[in-house]
Structures are given as C-alpha cells and as structure tokens.
Amino acid sequence: MISQQNSHELLIKLIDIPSISSDENAVCTFVFDLLKTMSFDTVQRIPVDEHGFNIFATKGVPKVLLQAHLDVVPPHIPSRVDETKIYGRGSCDTKASAACMIVAAQQALADGLTNFGVVFTVREETSMVGIKKLVSALPQIPFTIVGEPSKLQPVTSHFGMLTLNLETKGKAAHTSQAGEGVNAIDALIKAAADLQKITIHPDSMLSVVKIEGGVASNIVPPLAKARYSFRISPDDKNDYLEMFTKVLKNHPLATVTKGFEAGAVKSKLPSELSFLGKGQTVKYFTELSFLQSGVILGPGDIIHAHTDIEQVQKKELDEAVLLYGKILVAMAN
Numbered sequence: 001m002i003s004q005q006n007s008h009e010l011l012i013k014l015i016d017i018p019s020i021s022s023d024e025n026a027v028c029t030f031v032f033d034l035l036k037t038m039s040f041d042t043v044q045r046i047p048v049d050e051h052g053f054n055i056f057a058t059k060g061v062p063k064v065l066l067q068a069h070l071d072v073v074p075p076h077i078p079s080r081v082d083e084t085k086i087y088g089r090g091s092c093d094t095k096a097s098a099a100c101m102i103v104a105a106q107q108a109l110a111d112g113l114t115n116f117g118v119v120f121t122v123r124e125e126t127s128m129v130g131i132k133k134l135v136s137a138l139p140q141i142p143f144t145i146v147g148e149p150s151k152l153q154p155v156t157s158h159f160g161m162l163t164l165n166l167e168t169k170g171k172a173a174h175t176s177q178a179g180e181g182v183n184a185i186d187a188l189i190k191a192a193a194d195l196q197k198i199t200i201h202p203d204s205m206l207s208v209v210k211i212e213g214g215v216a217s218n219i220v221p222p223l224a225k226a227r228y229s230f231r232i233s234p235d236d237k238n239d240y241l242e243m244f245t246k247v248l249k250n251h252p253l254a255t256v257t258k259g260f261e262a263g264a265v266k267s268k269l270p271s272e273l274s275f276l277g278k279g280q281t282v283k284y285f286t287e288l289s290f291l292q293s294g295v296i297l298g299p300g301d302i303i304h305a306h307t308d309i310e311q312v313q314k315k316e317l318d319e320a321v322l323l324y325g326k327i328l329v330a331m332a333n
C-alpha cells in the first residue's frame with residue numbers, strides 16, 4: 001500500500017523503471033497493477049501499440065480526471081536522492097505528477113470520494129499518439145488536470161505547434177546537360193524567399209528547421225524539401241497552411257503539406273478551482289492540446305525537464321498530493 005508519506009518512494013520506483021518513449025510496457029504494467037490494488041470501479045488498458053498502452057481508472061462517473069504521461073526522453077537516468085530533492089529521468093517530466101496523482105487518488109478513495117478518474121498516457125515525448133488514442137477511445141472527456149512541471153502554478157493557456165513541409169519537384173539531368181533538367185533546389189530557394197514575406201502573428205514564432213535536397217555534384221537535383229515549425233500563440237487565429245498554399249500558387253513546382261499539429265490552448269479555471277490562483281500562459285505545448293478542457297498543474301520546474309540534472313523537490317511532492325486531493329474534493333462527487 002502507498003501513503004502520502006511515500007509518494008517519494010513511489011516516484012523513485014517509477015524513475016527506476018526505464019520508460020523511454022516507445023518502450024513503455026514495463027512502467028505501464030507496474031502502474032496498471034498498482035491501480036488494480038486500489039478501490040477503483042474500473043481499471044482499463046487503452047491500447048496504443050505493442051510497445052505501450054494508456055491506463056484509465058474510474059470511480060463512479062468521472063467529473064474530473066488526473067492525467068500524466070509515463071514516457072520520458074532518453075537517456076534513462078536512475079534515481080538519486082538527497083536531503084531535499086529526488087533526481088533522475090522523469091523526476092519532474094512527469095513521473096512526479098503521476099506518483100502524486102496516484103497517492104492523492106488513493107487517499108480520495110479511502111475517504112469515500114467518487115466521480116473521478118486517473119489517466120496515464122504514453123508517447124507524449126514523441127508522436128503524442130497515446131493521448132490521441134485516448135481521445136478517440138473515450139466519447140467525452142471531463143475537465144482534466146494535466147500533470148506537467150509547472151511549479152504547482154496553474155497553467156490555463158499555452159502555445160500550439162504546427163509543422164509545414166515544403167517540397168519542390170524538378171527533373172534530374174546530367175549537370176553537363178543542365179538545360180534538360182529542372183532544378184528543384186532553385187525552385188525551393190525561390191519559394192522559400194516568397195514564404196519569408198508572410199506576416200505572422202506578433203506573438204507567434206516561425207523557424208525553418210530543416211532543409212534537404214540534391215543527389216550528387218553531377219546531377220541536377222530532382223527533389224528538395226524544407227520544414228517550417230510554428231509556435232502559435234493562443235491569440236493567433238491565422239491559418240498558416242492556407243497562407244502558404246496561397247503564396248505557392250506562384251510556384252508550380254512546390255507543394256506544402258501539414259506535418260505535426262498540436263493546437264494552442266486557452267481555457268479557464270472553473271470557479272470550484274479558484275483557490276489555485278490565476279492561470280498562467282506558457283510557450284511549450286502539452287497533451288491538453290488534444291483534450292476538451294483542463295488545466296496544467298504539476299510539481300517540478302520545466303527548466304529541469306530533459307536535462308541531465310532533472311529533479312523535483314520533495315516538499316513540492318507533498319504539496320502536490322494535497323493539492324490534487326483538494327481538486328478532487330472540489331470537483332468530484
């Protein structure tokens with residue numbers, strides 16, 4: 001059995017089960033088995049693929065969900081503990097949230113609370129396919145507390161991300177017969193120069209992140225590609241795919257397709273959660289992009305996520321357990 005005192009112990013166990021994105025089965029099985037020992041009405045696996053699965057546990061008819069992802073970025077870093085902190089891969093991103101949510105849920109179940117659920121997902125650090133599968137498996141998703149390192153400050157708005165793939169197709173030829181070919185790199189440079197002229201929302205950001213093309217010194221390049229990455233402000237309503245498509249009408253060799261997309265979020269705290277304080281805006285995006293409504297709230301600081309000194313403060317873990325418990329009392333039942 002677990003208790004509030006050993007949310008620390010549970011976090012250490014979770015950190016020490018390697019769960020690099022796309023290899024999550026061991027940690028999922030551990031959490032699934034643990035939830036099975038608690039008095040939830042249902043504990044189900046929501047399949048993702050052979051490398052990992054989502055977990056969804058409910059008590060009553062959930063009005064609120066506690067959610068965190070169980071995958072981490074490479075490399076695996078085992079746990080290390082000192083007086084005030086727990087270190088290791090996932091210590092803040094986001095096994096700390098997961099551990100505190102499990103302990104808070106256990107306390108809530110012991111107190112007879114009902115109408116809430118917990119959700120643990122996989123593949124957040126790569127394709128987001130875990131949360132996408134969850135959303136397609138559940139017809140309705142209640143207000144969700146998304147556990148990401150926010151120093152326990154509520155985050156109600158965040159930027160979105162969009163990638164657009166530009167491609168130009170030409171025709172290969174021997175460079176001594178260049179006139180017989182159509183140079184895709186030339187076409188890409190011209191299209192890219194025109195795309196630089198579009199005006200984006202002042203708070204959003206656009207970076208060209210990848211460029212490739214060409215075969216060899218003696219071949220007119222038949223294909224070239226560039227990838228554009230947008231970080232989109234929650235106040236930005238532009239349709240950048242449409243804007244790109246319009247510009248490329250003057251570039252018949254060029255096409256643009258949408259790559260990854262996670263929408264920006266602008267949500268509000270329900271009045272029951274006003275005790276959390278004012279909602280903040282952050283520039284990273286989270287699984288909340290794919291959910292209907294919710295707030296990001298978790299122990300740890302994003303500044304430590306994905307670093308080799310990933311860490312969380314023990315006292316923040318204790319505070320998180322209490323805060324998640326308070327949220328369940330305010331919103332469930």
Ligand SMILES: [Zn+2]
Nearest residue numbers: 093125305306
């Ligand atoms: Zn992360």
